[in-house]
Amino acid sequence: MGSAIKIKRVDFRTKAVLFVVFLAILFVLLHYLRWMHTAVQAQNPRKMSDKRPLEWWKTSVIYQVYPRSYMDSNADGIGDIKGVTSKLEHFEYIGVGAVWLSPYYKSPMKDFGYDVSDFRDVDPMFGTLQDFDELVNQAHKRGIKIIVDFVPNHSSDKHEWFQKSCRGEKPYDDYYIWRDGKRDKDGKPIPPNNWLSVFGGTAWRWHEGRKQFYYSAFLPEQPDLNFRNPEVVREMNDVVRFWMQHGADGMRVDALEQLFETEDLKDEPRSNLPGIPPFQHEYLKHSFTTKLPEIGDIVRGWRKVMDEFESKDGSSRFMVIETYEAPEDRNRFYGYGSNPFNMDLVDGLKAPLTGTHIRALVEQEYIKLPEQGWPTFVMGNHDRKRVSSKFGAEYVDALNMLLLTLRGTPCTYYGEEIGMQEIKVTFEQTQDPWGKNFGPDRYQEFSRDPWRSPMQWDSSKHAGFTKGSSPWLPVHPDYTMRNVKVQRESPQQTTLQLYAALAKLRQDPVFQRGELLFSVTDDNILSYVRQIPGSDVSRYFVVFNFGKTKSKNDYSGAPASSAKGVVIQATCSLIDRVKDKEVGLNDLELAPGDGMVIKLL
Numbered sequence: 073m074g075s076a077i078k079i080k081r082v083d084f085r086t087k088a089v090l091f092v093v094f095l096a097i098l099f100v101l102l103h104y105l106r107w108m109h110t111a112v113q114a115q116n117p118r119k120m121s122d123k124r125p126l127e128w129w130k131t132s133v134i135y136q137v138y139p140r141s142y143m144d145s146n147a148d149g150i151g152d153i154k155g156v157t158s159k160l161e162h163f164e165y166i167g168v169g170a171v172w173l174s175p176y177y178k179s180p181m182k183d184f185g186y187d188v189s190d191f192r193d194v195d196p197m198f199g200t201l202q203d204f205d206e207l208v209n210q211a212h213k214r215g216i217k218i219i220v221d222f223v224p225n226h227s228s229d230k231h232e233w234f235q236k237s238c239r240g241e242k243p244y245d246d247y248y249i250w251r252d253g254k255r256d257k258d259g260k261p262i263p264p265n266n267w268l269s270v271f272g273g274t275a276w277r278w279h280e281g282r283k284q285f286y287y288s289a290f291l292p293e294q295p296d297l298n299f300r301n302p303e304v305v306r307e308m309n310d311v312v313r314f315w316m317q318h319g320a321d322g323m324r325v326d327a328l329e330q331l332f333e334t335e336d337l338k339d340e341p342r343s344n345l346p347g348i349p350p351f352q353h354e355y356l357k358h359s360f361t362t363k364l365p366e367i368g369d370i371v372r373g374w375r376k377v378m379d380e381f382e383s384k385d386g387s388s389r390f391m392v393i394e395t396y397e398a399p400e401d402r403n404r405f406y407g408y409g410s411n412p413f414n415m416d417l418v419d420g421l422k423a424p425l426t427g428t429h430i431r432a433l434v435e436q437e438y439i440k441l442p443e444q445g446w447p448t449f450v451m452g453n454h455d456r457k458r459v460s461s462k463f464g465a466e467y468v469d470a471l472n473m474l475l476l477t478l479r480g481t482p483c484t485y486y487g488e489e490i491g492m493q494e495i496k497v498t499f500e501q502t503q504d505p506w507g508k509n510f511g512p513d514r515y516q517e518f519s520r521d522p523w524r525s526p527m528q529w530d531s532s533k534h535a536g537f538t539k540g541s542s543p544w545l546p547v548h549p550d551y552t553m554r555n556v557k558v559q560r561e562s563p564q565q566t567t568l569q570l571y572a573a574l575a576k577l578r579q580d581p582v583f584q585r586g587e588l589l590f591s592v593t594d595d596n597i598l599s600y601v602r603q604i605p606g607s608d609v610s611r612y613f614v615v616f617n618f619g620k621t622k623s624k625n626d627y628s629g630a631p632a633s634s635a636k637g638v639v640i641q642a643t644c645s646l647i648d649r650v651k652d653k654e655v656g657l658n659d660l661e662l663a664p665g666d667g668m669v670i671k672l673l
């Protein structure tokens with residue numbers, strides 16, 4: 073009995089010891105796991121394993137609509153808001169989550185709406201404020217966000233503020249940038265300095281009534297607002313509030329670089345670029361008239377207004393900035409509560425394309441991105457040439473595939489989803505003031521008309537864009553074959569169908585938050601893996617031939633680390649041969665213009 077009791081006591085002590093050892097092991101293990109987790113997070117500062125939902129603008133494809141050219145609902149030859157509303161189904165079909173509308177505000181249309189005469193109203197040409205509200209309403213019902221174009225740098229010369237400013241009426245007398253200027257020997261007024269307008273010629277315009285010059289960075293009909301005046305800052309904050317109250321989910325900020333100029337009016341130094349005449353903007357450097365540090369506080373002010381709305385309903389408001397700066401410069405915008413557009417694929421990318429060059433442009437974005445940053449890649453817009461004209465129609469599918477599979481929000485200019493081509497416009501037909509300014513000899517270098525032609529909807533007259541007698545710009549003659557209807561109904565995969573499929577694929581979290589690891593890259597080839605490390609979701613391999621010759625490579629090593637995969641998407645040049653087929657990664661051949669998305673096995 074006594075020994076039995078002893079045994080029991082030993083047993084109990086052993087158990088207690090074992091329990092303590094177990095606790096110690098558990099403690100060490102938990103610490104180890106925590107340490108591991110921190111190490112992984114440090115390697116992945118963008119927290120790919122983070123399961124919290126991303127803001128809508130990180131998961132959406134953004135689509136730019138130039139309302140003038142999109143869809144005409146009242147047969148006047150000019151697109152309008154009701155026309156845009158009538159195409160909501162198209163946005164759904166192509167899988168865009170947000171639509172950025174170029175200006176539809178009241179305007180004398182000297183710069184096609186970027187000269188605003190009432191920041192709080194819709195131009196009758198585009199419809200009414202009710203039409204805008206209806207568009208927002210209908211879009212929201214379909215889960216589509218609306219991003220408006222905010223034009224803070226200047227108004228139209230027909231804006232009531234400018235009219236009053238010209239008359240010296242308080243408080244508007246100081247709403248714009250007025251200066252006395254100098255006099256020549258005959259007493260004739262001459263501009264206060266050598267500053268040049270973006271569109272060419274002096275940026276100073278003489279006003280006979282006020283007997284002063286006013287400054288305008290663009291057209292004489294677009295006087296620059298004076299953001300050193302707190303009243304102007306307040307007014308423009310109110311404009312932001314107005315459109316947020318009307319349901320806008322975000323805004324693209326126009327011409328922000330030009331918001332401030334130095335006050336001492338020093339002459340800009342010469343750029344010394346070869347072959348640039350003194351009339352042209354590039355003749356000078358623009359350190360006194362662009363990118364001034366004062367811009368930061370103004371952007372922060374707009375963010376504050378947007379946050380008022382965000383905090384009410386919890387839905388994020390997106391502010392994206394028009395800037396053509398290099399990453400190390402544009403990244404400052406994150407600190408102001410906004411996102412810069414990444415235009416490297418617009419201006420940085422030159423023909424002929426090479427895999428190496430595209431990789432360098434994309435890689436610099438990722439390497440230089442600050443912790444709070446999120447890339448917004450752009451491939452084209454209303455100010456820049458179309459993809460097919462810059463690089464060749466044979467690369468359109470591959471470039472759409474690139475844009476939609478990169479890490480970061482893609483932004484597509486209308487028409488690129490069907491590979492629209494540029495129209496030819498004579499000098500007599502030219503509408504764009506920038507083109508007109510340079511006269512018949514040089515207008516083609518500057519006119520933006522060729523890529524603003526009407527959207528091609530179907531094979532009917534004027535591509536289904538208008539029922540009127542003539543659209544504001546000619547429709548591209550290829551419209552009978554290249555249009556939305558034909559491309560949607562085709563039994564063979566088309567550029568449009570591929571675009572829609574890729575936009576859908578982008579809903580996969582791997583394409584939204586996964587990391588991007590570059591693989592084989594050379595003059596022809598660009599390739600990368602998209603994956604979420606430490607998870608068991610599918611991994612994808614994306615490969616393109618942007619070159620001029622066929623290319624066969626072994627991609628099976630790291631980072632793919634796989635011998636085979638199944639092709640889930642491919643450019644139209646290739647799709648019939650490879651769709652849903654298993655392919656080996658060790659000797660994959662691609663012809664110029666080919667691109668594939670492969671699910672790794």
Ligand code: GLC
Nearest residue numbers: 183186187290326327454455
């Ligand atoms: C921006 C617009 C451009 C316009 C200019 C002046 O750069 O994108 O179209 O002409 O601002 O408002």
